Amino acid sequence: MSLFRTELRRLAKRRIARWMTVGGLVVLVLVAAGMFLTNHKIGPEQLAEARRQIDRQHQEQVRWADQERANCERVKAAGETADHYPVDCAQITAPPRESFDEQWFLPPTFDFRASFGEMLIPLAAILAMVGFVVGASFVGAEWSTGAMMNLLLWRPKRLTVLLTKLGALLTGLLALALPATAAWFGSMWLVANLRGTTEGMTSGTWQSFLIGGLRGIVLALVAATVGFALASLGRHTAMALGGAVAVMVVGQVGLGILLAMAQVRFAEAWLLPTYAMAWMTKKVTLQDWQACDATYTGQCEPATLDITWQHSSVLFTVGIVLFLGSALWMMRRRDIT
Amino acid sequence: MSAVLEIEGLRKTYRSRRRGARNALDNFDMRVEAGQVHGFLGPNGSGKTTTLRTLLGLIRPNGGRMAILGHEVPDTLDQVAPQVGAIVESPQFFPHFTARDTLSLLAGAGGLPEQRVDEVLELVGLRDRAGERVKTYSLGMKQRLAVASALLKNPRLLILDEPANGLDPGGIREMRTLMRNLAESGMTVVLSSHILGEIQLICDSVTIISLGRRVAFGPVDEVLARHSSGAVRLRLEAVTDLPVAAAALTRSGVRVTTNDDHLMLGGVDKPATVTRLLAEQGLYVSELASVAVDLESVFLELTATAPVPGQHRQVDQSVRVDGTAPSAPAGGGWGA
Ligand SMILES: Nc1ncnc2c1ncn2[C@@H]1O[C@H](COP(=O)(O)OP(=O)(O)OP(=O)(O)O)[C@@H](O)[C@H]1O
Numbered sequence: 001m002s003l004f005r006t007e008l009r010r011l012a013k014r015r016i017a018r019w020m021t022v023g024g025l026v027v028l029v030l031v032a033a034g035m036f037l038t039n040h041k042i043g044p045e046q047l048a049e050a051r052r053q054i055d056r057q058h059q060e061q062v063r064w065a066d067q068e069r070a071n072c073e074r075v076k077a078a079g080e081t082a083d084h085y086p087v088d089c090a091q092i093t094a095p096p097r098e099s100f101d102e103q104w105f106l107p108p109t110f111d112f113r114a115s116f117g118e119m120l121i122p123l124a125a126i127l128a129m130v131g132f133v134v135g136a137s138f139v140g141a142e143w144s145t146g147a148m149m150n151l152l153l154w155r156p157k158r159l160t161v162l163l164t165k166l167g168a169l170l171t172g173l174l175a176l177a178l179p180a181t182a183a184w185f186g187s188m189w190l191v192a193n194l195r196g197t198t199e200g201m202t203s204g205t206w207q208s209f210l211i212g213g214l215r216g217i218v219l220a221l222v223a224a225t226v227g228f229a230l231a232s233l234g235r236h237t238a239m240a241l242g243g244a245v246a247v248m249v250v251g252q253v254g255l256g257i258l259l260a261m262a263q264v265r266f267a268e269a270w271l272l273p274t275y276a277m278a279w280m281t282k283k284v285t286l287q288d289w290q291a292c293d294a295t296y297t298g299q300c301e302p303a304t305l306d307i308t309w310q311h312s313s314v315l316f317t318v319g320i321v322l323f324l325g326s327a328l329w330m331m332r333r334r335d336i337t
Numbered sequence: 338m339s340a341v342l343e344i345e346g347l348r349k350t351y352r353s354r355r356r357g358a359r360n361a362l363d364n365f366d367m368r369v370e371a372g373q374v375h376g377f378l379g380p381n382g383s384g385k386t387t388t389l390r391t392l393l394g395l396i397r398p399n400g401g402r403m404a405i406l407g408h409e410v411p412d413t414l415d416q417v418a419p420q421v422g423a424i425v426e427s428p429q430f431f432p433h434f435t436a437r438d439t440l441s442l443l444a445g446a447g448g449l450p451e452q453r454v455d456e457v458l459e460l461v462g463l464r465d466r467a468g469e470r471v472k473t474y475s476l477g478m479k480q481r482l483a484v485a486s487a488l489l490k491n492p493r494l495l496i497l498d499e500p501a502n503g504l505d506p507g508g509i510r511e512m513r514t515l516m517r518n519l520a521e522s523g524m525t526v527v528l529s530s531h532i533l534g535e536i537q538l539i540c541d542s543v544t545i546i547s548l549g550r551r552v553a554f555g556p557v558d559e560v561l562a563r564h565s566s567g568a569v570r571l572r573l574e575a576v577t578d579l580p581v582a583a584a585a586l587t588r589s590g591v592r593v594t595t596n597d598d599h600l601m602l603g604g605v606d607k608p609a610t611v612t613r614l615l616a617e618q619g620l621y622v623s624e625l626a627s628v629a630v631d632l633e634s635v636f637l638e639l640t641a642t643a644p645v646p647g648q649h650r651q652v653d654q655s656v657r658v659d660g661t662a663p664s665a666p667a668g669g670g671w672g673a
């Protein structure tokens with residue numbers, strides 16, 4: 001227990017943990033501020049304004065059509081060749097008033113019920129990144145500076161030490177992620193109230209949003225554990241960070257290009273972000289436009305492949321077992337020199 | 338007296354895929370009695386740090402048995418760990434923490450009260466600088482912090498790998514008194530160092546290691562007595578004759594160390610034999626004196642690492658217990 005408390009204390013003292021926390025929170029605040037500034041409430045005033053704009057534009061279109069038609073008739077009467085006018089000048093008409101959508105003329109607005117779900121994704125992404133970097137550095141810097149060796153002179157049970165460190169890391173991350181998620185709910189609710197609408201919320205939508213928030217936190221915990229395990233395996237923070245960059249650049253971009261060239265079906269199914277998305281949104285549907293699923297109406301529909309959050313959870317579990325397992329195994333076996 | 342530290346037949350082989358295996362420890366034995374200050378000596382790369390790391394559970398041995406305070410290690414290391422304070426070869430600390438934070442986190446991990454941190458900071462003279470980041474410390478200050486971290490537990494066995502490394506003269510002397518005081522208070526200290534004058538002053542007993550094997554051990558005065566008997570200083574009328582004399586003596590089995598104006602001879606039973614031998618060669622002795630050797634010359638002799646003019650001794654060129662030393666024609670079979 002004393003070790004766990006000490007490791008929590010160590011985590012809180014680490015500059016990278018502090019900076020990443022502050023940085024992550026600043027980004028979240030900026031996103032929320034951006035949401036607040038770009039969205040507007042839709043009231044009768046805005047609707048009236050939108051209608052006025054539609055009228056104006058419609059009239060402009062009508063005027064322009066009339067003018068062009070007149071031109072067309074004049075040119076035709078003069079017997080000049082005019083390829084850019086239709087054969088029958090009467091075809092030149094303005095679009096009807098109904099084809100103008102009010103939506104186009106309304107300022108953006110934040111519909112909590114419709115949009116909060118996807119606003120959970122940047123939150124999860126930031127928490128996951130903070131988790132990964134802090135997790136990697138927390139153990140990586142310990143290894144590379146020799147502080148880990150010092151600690152093992154005090155606590156020779158290596159697995160206990162490593163797992164306690166991981167426990168402290170995840171506890172620390174939870175201590176950040178839970179309030180941050182709560183604050184995100186609060187601030188988005190506020191934005192919706194001031195610059196949008198919170199209509200239509202049912203206990204069902206609330207529940208699904210709560211679960212969405214929870215998914216984000218789990219994603220962050222997974223990222224932190226993987227970062228921690230990689231840095232412990234490589235005994236260096238750079239090992240995990242470099243590994244992540246390598247996987248992203250070579251493994252994902254490179255693989256993406258390769259798969260595209262090889263015309264592999266559903267190439268995205270091989271890419272990690274797809275699974276992160278699927279985890280957050282419950283399901284990602286990939287489409288293959290080079291296949292034909294015939295419909296009754298005789299049209300071609302693209303073939304689809306659903307990646308569900310269950311697939312993602314299997315992938316995450318396998319990843320954690322693999323990386324953390326080998327980190328623990330190495331920890332037990334290796335010579336510390 | 339009971340043994341605080343016992344090592345028997347310890348073996349450690351470092352394997353690397355490219356350079357193959359290296360026997361860092363090869364049937365190494367060591368024994369330290371309670372309440373002693375024990376010097377652990379050996380040339381560079383002889384296996385001192387490897388021994389201490391193995392003892393502290395940082396390295397997995399390939400064979401042999403070890404016990405600390407009666408506990409078999411590494412199996413029951415976690416039971417004795419609270420009673421063993423150690424620094425292993427210029428320990429590194431997390432550079433962005435202050436000395437106080439560093440010690441406080443260690444104390445926390447060991448379940449020690451916070452006030453102990455201030456006690457050891459005072460003890461090693463870092464009280465006024467404890468709030469500064471370790472990154473900004475000088476070598477000696479880091480070394481002092483390392484000693485502080487080893488003393489933090491108030492251990493029964495203190496293991497210090499080159500603690501004087503980087504200390505100023507005052508610091509070295511302070512360390513000497515500190516160690517004597519600790520030993521008097523009942524603590525056992527194992528001290529690895531290359532400053533043999535220091536070792537001779539503070540150690541009760543020593544173990545000398547060469548190429549992973551013990552070459553000598555026992556109380557300091559015994560080791561000195563055992564190996565100083567045959568030490569003789571020889572001067573000739575003509576300095577130019579020294580190489581001839583050295584060659585002749587070496588042929589007849591005397592260990593010779595060449596100096597500018599004299600030879601140091603080892604393993605001489607009767608000085609008269611030397612005189613006779615040289616007279617036969619037509620060489621005339623101007624001085625032949627038995628010398629009381631210090632630990633340093635015994636060390637150089639036992640490990641066969643005395644510098645030879647015109648040669649650059651490479652690491653790993655030292656005495657091999659069961660064979661002949663690469664650089665010492667007359668070496669072999671010494672010590673234990
Ligand atoms: N991690 C390692 N991998 C491979 N070989 C090693 C490793 N550590 C030490 N060795 C080798 O083991 C031998 C003993 O090294 P060790 O560090 O124990 O020497 P030492 O007695 O402490 O020397 P010094 O007086 O220079 O500190 C050396 O030959 C060294 O090269």
Ligand SMILES: [Mg+2]
Nearest residue numbers: 385386426498
């Ligand atoms: Mg060493």
